[in-house]
Amino acid sequence: MAAAKPKKALRQPAAATIPDALTAAEPHPYLAKIKPGVAKRFALTRMEPLYEAVDFAWYLVALGREGEACSLVDDIAAGAAFSGNYNTWSPAASAIAVAARLARLSGDEPRRSALVGRLVEHPAFAVMDRPRFEAWIADDSKKVADARAEASQKWACHNASRAAMDTGYFRETLGAGFYYDEWTSAGALEEIIAAAIVLMRERLGSST
Secondary structure, three states: OOOOOOOOOOOOOOOOOOOHHHOOOOOOHHHHHHHHHHHHHOOOOOHHHHHHHHHHHHHHHHOOOHHHHHHHHHHHHHHOOOOOOHHHHHHHHHHHHHHHHHHHHOOOHHHHHHHHHHHHHOOOOOOOOHHHHHHHHHHHHHHHHHHHHOOOHHHHHHHHHHHHHHHHHHHHHOOOOOOOOOOOOHHHHHHHHHHHHHHHHHHHOOOO
């Protein structure tokens, strides 16, 4: 009798590299509730899980945990590569913009410049005319106002984060030679971002 052929081992997909900031112990009640799901779904190749990770980074910023936020968005920035798929590049670019913001605020100009350079090379937004751009920014401001009136903690924080994402992207790329350089100002954009951060901080509450 011929010897039975050995069975081929099933090929297992490579495990996703989950950022350390999503696996560390979490002291904040709400973040502790959502973190396992954000970590489980995390993938650089999936749009909404990437957006969820950037939301989480903004929540950390709102709570004054910039170091953890920086670790998270730096991991995303390091792993993200432009492939022509804007479904995944858009949230990755949002993470890169947060990383650029944190680098700027910490005084790391070389790091900020390198990150913004990636967004100059591959912008996340299509070219808009001025009325559409101004309407976009006005909508981000409205998102923050609507979030303030939102009863749900989840959706209030979500909407404020998405407003901060868009506005933060434009803030960090302002002055880099984009079409909107003359249409807005850093101060106007920072006002929306600050309002979103305050709203998230209020709705997230204490970290204990």
